[in-house]
Amino acid sequence: MSKVVRFGVSLDQELLEKFDRLAKERNYTCRSEAFRDLMRQELVQKQWQEGKEIAGAITLIYDHHKRELVNKLMDIQHDFGALIISSQHVHLDHRNCLEIIAFKGSPREAQKLGDSLKSVKGVKHGTLSMTTTGKDI
Amino acid sequence: MSKVVRFGVSLDQELLEKFDRLAKERNYTCRSEAFRDLMRQELVQKQWQEGKEIAGAITLIYDHHKRELVNKLMDIQHDFGALIISSQHVHLDHRNCLEIIAFKGSPREAQKLGDSLKSVKGVKHGTLSMTTTGKDI
Amino acid sequence: MSKVVRFGVSLDQELLEKFDRLAKERNYTCRSEAFRDLMRQELVQKQWQEGKEIAGAITLIYDHHKRELVNKLMDIQHDFGALIISSQHVHLDHRNCLEIIAFKGSPREAQKLGDSLKSVKGVKHGTLSMTTTGKDI
């Protein structure tokens, strides 16, 4: 646990007021907590840009009746076996599946996995959440 | 399965070349597949904006040694019991956890859940992936 | 929180000694905690026998290269959509998958789901864990 420091920031009052409204809307109990989050967000982006070890999640929505698609997605995941930790599968309705894949590894590999999965014909929507392993943050 | 249609798009050659490079980089086998994805991305955003039933995932990175934090996160999740389907927990190392929460419901509730979880003191990083239930897409 | 009661049990000393060794081996801090667990185990079995609402998990081990198998498993799961909450998928190696399906509902339906999945040709091993929703226990 490191020492807590305090410092001043000068900025336009209007910008501060807008930011305070947003922070309140987003449930932050104080302005400092909102600032800490912004700063950490930048640090996480830096980890991804610098190729440090990162973590994240990929979401996929697809119709499981498309047989080739299901098998293709599974093959790609096994090819990235070292990156993927586990995945969570939710049967949204009789047709649609939500699959969420947790991963840890290199940003380049993660991006490649995300692109490979999302570009499979029949995937209705895909997202790639970039987060951190929690180290150095 | 609906009928496949074909249509023309006119645009600047330079823009098309840049887009084709990007599509190739991202593993798309053809330009049409990349276009379909862009269009679906817009439709998903519309579902979120219009308050339709949506699905998605929240990622959280935190240090499980912070006792109050762990309990707070669990309380919030039980308060949003109707929205949350299940969550996946990965022990990244002895300190850091990656938690991924799958949800389905109203965009407003999902946003509120995401904001509540991310603003808990001690959460190192949080993301909210907005996707779809797959209906009408 | 209900009142704590104390009562006596008479039994053969040899049996008690064996049980105490087992309880110690299994990490129980005291004999009463071990007894509480035995009693709850009986209550959970009763919930299953009486057709009360129960919860549980099914594990499946299979080779994802068997295409028909993968699709068959997914179809069965979507047919039991009301019972299944979500599933967790782990890529054990390039061939083998561990799938764990969480469910809540009627014991009869759960047994039927477990039997249907385990009997799919190509499933190497399957288990059905019978537990409780935590109500009335």
Added chain:
Amino acid sequence: MSKVVRFGVSLDQELLEKFDRLAKERNYTCRSEAFRDLMRQELVQKQWQEGKEIAGAITLIYDHHKRELVNKLMDIQHDFGALIISSQHVHLDHRNCLEIIAFKGSPREAQKLGDSLKSVKGVKHGTLSMTTTGKDI
């Protein structure tokens, strides 16, 4: 893929009839498939007894309002970080949680993890599913 062999088994007719009824009840399409499952079940048990690398799942039911319990369970899981792959968490109702922990490693460690988690005061019910990594089965 190995060669399919056929062999005869001699047994009491009554036993065979009982077994066939059971196999039918359990959805097996033919007697051979039911036999294959029995044989694999024995092989999985052998892997556990001989200390080979195995896989499995632990289920836990608990009331998340018991703060010390939640933190204790998380500490134990982080102590067995090398064994645990990921866990799945379902909020059964406002009080009760179903947690399912997927693991791979040594049978002895798995048993120790299961015993440690199940014996935590406040855990209402716990199960340990013993399965295989799929190798040599």
